[in-house]
Amino acid sequence: MNLWPFAKSPAWDEVTYWALDLETSGLGPSDQILSVGMVPIRKGVIEFGAHYYSLVRPIRPEALSAEGIRAHHILPRELESAPSVEQVLDEVRLRMGHDVLLLHYSPVDLGFLKRYFRTLGRPRFKPVVVDTVVLLGRLGERQRQLEPHAKPVPTGLAAARAAFGLPGHLEHHALWDALATAELFLLLRHRLQARTLRQLV
Template sequence: MRWWTDRRQPWDGVTFWALDLETTGLDPQHDRILSVGMVPVREGLIRWGDRHYTLVRSPGKTSESGALGVHQILPGDTASAPKEEEVLTFVFDRIDNAVLLVHHAPIDIRFLRAAARRVHHRWPAPRVVDTVRLLGRLELRMERLEPYPPALPRGLDGARKALGLPGHCAHHALADALATAELFLALRNRLDARTLSDLT
């Protein structure tokens, strides 16, 4: 076990990479990653200056019209973008030494793992913090204080508003990654999480 995986260390001693993907659809086997947005949380602060965003060029399937309406990335937009393999190397280099921070993690992780298999990359298996799970945890805590509290929305926009953060309706990988990082800071504060184990 490497040093950073020690779950007892203080939460702000770890780097979190908030990450969001825009994809051509919802099926990790057939759909492709179109763009990646990443924002780090280091020493408890979102480091906006260290953000990353890129479109991804990958062979094969293009967006279904439905998905196109959501993220508005046209097939031509990705033509001059870095290749999937390059992007994965870049992303994995970062999350290898950090904690991955995702809103509704299972989907994005399945996409990343499927892409890793396609280009024969090793999946770095980082520790993952899922803001949707933290929402569930906060809800349980609220129930202890007050029976039948109002449910917390699980969508990114709804959850942010429920926690008093500015509304958000971006569907852009970088904007969503930032929205996730901010939501994480708010949830961390409400849960009074001190160590990594309080968050994973």
Template structure:
């Protein structure tokens, strides 16, 4: 971890299916050698494609059609994200969502999916809290995982706030793992998965 560079990422979307739903907001913050780099944090609102409305998803993330009318399209924001990810491990809580939406967006824009190494704080939390039978009691949601590590609560469903929340959670999880392992945490200890 003392040498690792990650990019904590969170997306707000119209739904959970990248084949039919759309990205409305992206937030990211680098985590470099165990430090969250707040000065390099970014959030971008995304204008959905023509004819697509935010719909009922606005009740979760409060991103309304009028609030996104002047936002950039995903094709303009995607290169910024890919540049921020270059040389870094993607970090997210329940990372499959971010991986799937980023993969779908790059497949549409560039006819290819990026090869990503991914650390999922949800999977790390499962590992930390599972009993001998692999069962976890209690919620693994981001806010619940943060509480379990003594971290403060944040309002959910805001891309940059959720990215920061995942970054802080990972640092707490790494500290817990280091105590358990008695050594520095390595990337393989976080059970990353490679996509793309």
């Protein structure tokens, strides 16, 4: 597996992870990003103070429903004054540099990000990605080998956190979901006894 730009395989806590979450108007290719939240993990510690959270001014506001937006704890008028998607994604990229991207179920959010960067004519976005859903699957696999009839580990973010005793959080809010992902990652990393980045990707 390509870990570029990292050397062979660094220890897990030598690299910086950015837990990131997007709130979008839907899952289809024509759907839009509404908000972005991200928070870094440096040396194994979540630095909440360094978080970034922004709403995104929609490109096609007419395609949005007020109800759909409210589910993400966003009011339509808040979006009008928000920065453009270009500005926000540049901020994201500036913060991330060559750090690892940490997502809960990467196909959706990563797909959005890649597509947007491409549409906006930005350089290709190809970070190393760690996915907590993948880690959950791995842990579940290991558990099944030990106890074949054990209850499967849930993969939803809130359900998985609850299963491991982590506190509840405000769901469908980009920043709090990103933070929830970061906390879950710290727990899963320990449960999997992963020592290197390679063991996590």
